[in-house]
Amino acid sequence: MPEIAEIDPVRGRQPLFGRLAEQYRMSDKTGYVMVLPYVLHFLLFTAYPLIFAFVLVFCRWDIVTPMEFIGIRNIQRLFRDATFWTAVINTLRFLALHIPLQIVLSLLIAVILNGPIKFRSFFRGAFFLPFVISGAVVTILWQQLYSTDAGILNLILTRIGMQPVPWLTDPAWAIYSIAIMATWKNMGFYIVLFLAGLQNVPPELYEAASIDGANRYQQFWRITLPLLQPVMLLVVILSTIGGFSLFIEPFVMTGGGPAESTLSVVLYLYKQAFQFLRMGYAATIGFALAIMIFLVTFIQRRLLDTDQPA
Amino acid sequence: MRTLTKVLGYILLTIAALTFIYPFLWMASASLKPENEIGTLALVSENFSLRGYSAVFKQIPIARALFNSGLVSITSTASVLVLSSMVGYALARLRFVGRDSIFNLVLLTMMIPGQLLLIPLYILVVRLGWTDSYRALIIPAMVSNMGIIVFRQFFKALPQDLIDAARIDGCSDYRILFQIFWPLSKPVLITVGIITFIGSWNEVLWPLIVIRRWSMMTMPQMVTLFHVGGLAGAQVAAEMAAAMMLALPVVVAYLFFQRYFIESLALSGIKG
Incomplete structure (x- = not known):
């Protein structure tokens, strides 16, 4: 393996360009050939679109007529666009139910599965099943289950003497119905993450705690939960990103309705681009979405850093 | 007390497992039922028929869509495995100027949310004249940043002696990668393969944007x-039949390779 020379012992430190040329001469040329397809793909399908998205933010364009430069009007419009903010608030309402429900239920099941349980891999496999299946299938199926008049969920509710629920037809319910479905679809995945986290807790800690007379509930609250904090954070970050990426669920189930109560940011972006042909504005929404995702992940990671002991 | 918690645990697990399996069984059953029996909880009916399925075949070119999906998922997965392992190998085992910059580029690119590039990518595909073609579905998905990172990490841990011995025998880096490293890399090949294949098979937003002709749809x-x-x-049975045909290939694969699926996809969350 050729060493890349830093300082030539005879000629001493060379100028930067000469050093680079020297290093290039010593480089493995096969390396360049091997990364070439990736670099070309990156330039065409990541770098170019990224720059183009940025240009589009300052333009009005319907693809058919020539592009028109309009300064920061798309950004101004975004801040005044009540429908866009409705979509953001819908996302927050979705997360307000989805995140706590997801954490409590998947942690509960993971804790049970982590105990001395028979058929563990059967249970784990059953919970994981919806996660591998296309969101299109899950939404089409759940739309049927959620049907107000003919759905089996309301059939079960009326059988046990409760009132039927207007799952997808009432603006007050619809986004939460979607949140319940999303929790169901992704729970197996989060159970597996929590199980991995639980298996990383050193058993000595529990032994020491029980010698000190801590019961199992105290052990859970004082040992398990604090040590699961990194997993918790991962769950929150991933489900937040998932919430901001909602598309197929409202697209199939409600079209964003009733009364825009399930309109998601991505569905709004899609409609602006492909129903109204506002490419510039749609790109602006794309940037806003990316910034929100970055901010949320950044804040959540910061929270973890300060809370972590030592 | 201990037994009570244990029994409670099993009851809870069983109810939960039913909540996860029953809807799929109900869907399978509804795809076979006559319309007037669909709104019931029963999973079996005396009037099962394949009418829902034949309605699907009559109204949409679903066989073509199955073929399209298979072709797109298999080619993009194969390409991701070859190209990402090549980049992973170069980044892990070769020395060249700019190597670290390229690895940083991979890490950075992974943080870009896909929705940000959706509109400009669509416009690019329109300009290239790729709409309504396999190229639009396959080429943008031919490389995977997550794949590169997983391969790089795995290849870094393989012993240098393997490479040295092969070089002495006159092997090129391509032969080292594909004939020596690949056979040792089955776990990562399976992981990256499953993540890519499932992602591609289930993808719906991108095809909705670049494909309009029924014969090209996934x-x-x-x-x-x-x-x-x-x-x-209003034929619910036909809708459920179509959904069944989309789910079934993945469910069958999942039943056989459950462990690989779970381990791979759990990793995708941690990495991605």
């Missing part, structure tokens, strides 16, 4: 439009 897109576009009419 399964998730066609099944979604069959349902949303009202083509299925």
Whole structure:
């Protein structure tokens, strides 16, 4: 393996360009050939679109007529666009139910599965099943289950003497119905993450705690939960990103309705681009979405850093 | 007390497992039932028939969509495995100027949310004249940043002696990668393969944007439009039959390779 020379012992430190040329001469040329397809793909399908998205933010364009430069009007419009903010608030309402429900239920099941349980891999496999299946299938199926008049969920509710629920037809319910479905679809995945986290807790800690007379509930609250904090954070970050990426669920189930109560940011972006042909504005929404995702992940990671002991 | 918690645990698990399995069984059953029996909880009916399935075949070119989905998922997965392992190998085992910059580029690119590039990518595909073609579905998905990172990490841990011995025998880096490293890399090949294949098979937003002709559609897109576009009419059985045809290949694969699926996809969350 050729060493890349830093300082030539005879000629001493060379100028930067000469050093680079020297290093290039010593480089493995096969390396360049091997990364070439990736670099070309990156330039065409990541770098170019990224720059183009940025240009589009300052333009009005319907693809058919020539592009028109309009300064920061798309950004101004975004801040005044009540429908866009409705979509953001819908996302927050979705997360307000989805995140706590997801954490409590998947942690509960993971804790049970982590105990001395028979058929563990059967249970784990059953919970994981919806996660591998296309969101299109899950939404089409759940739309049927959620049907107000003919759905089996309301059939079960009326059988046990409760009132039927207007799952997808009432603006007050619809986004939460979607949140319940999303929790169901992704729970197996989060159970597996929590199980991995639980298996990383050193058993000595529990032994020491029980010698000190801590019961199992105290052990859970004082040992398990604090040590699961990194997993918790991962769950929150991933489900937040998932919430901001909602598309197929409202697209199939409600079209964003009733009364825009399930309109998601991505569905709004899609409609602006492909129903109204506002490419510039749609790109602006794309940037806003990316910034929100970055901010949320950044804040959540910061929270973890300060809370972590030592 | 201990036994009580244990029994409670099993009851809870069983109820939960039923909540996860029953809807799929109900869907399978509804796809076979006559319309007037669909709104019931029973999973078996005396009047099962394949009418829902034949309605699907009559109204949409679903066989073509199955073929399209298979072709797109298999080619993009194969390409991701070859190209990402090549980059992973170069980044892990070769020395060249700019190597670290390229690795940083991979890490950075992974943080870009896909929705940000959606509109400009669509415009690029339109300009290249790729709409309504396999190129639009396959080429943008031919490389995977996550794949590169997983391969790089795995290849870094393989012993240098393997490479040295092969070089002495006159092997090129390509032969080292594909004939020595690949056979040792089955776990990562399976992981990256499953993540890519499932992602591609289930993808619906991108095809909805770049494909308009029914003959070029993939399964998730066609099944979604069959349902949303009202083509299925009010025939719930036909909608469930179409959804079954989309889910079944993955479910069958999942039943056989459950452990690989769970381990791979759990990793995708941690890495991605």
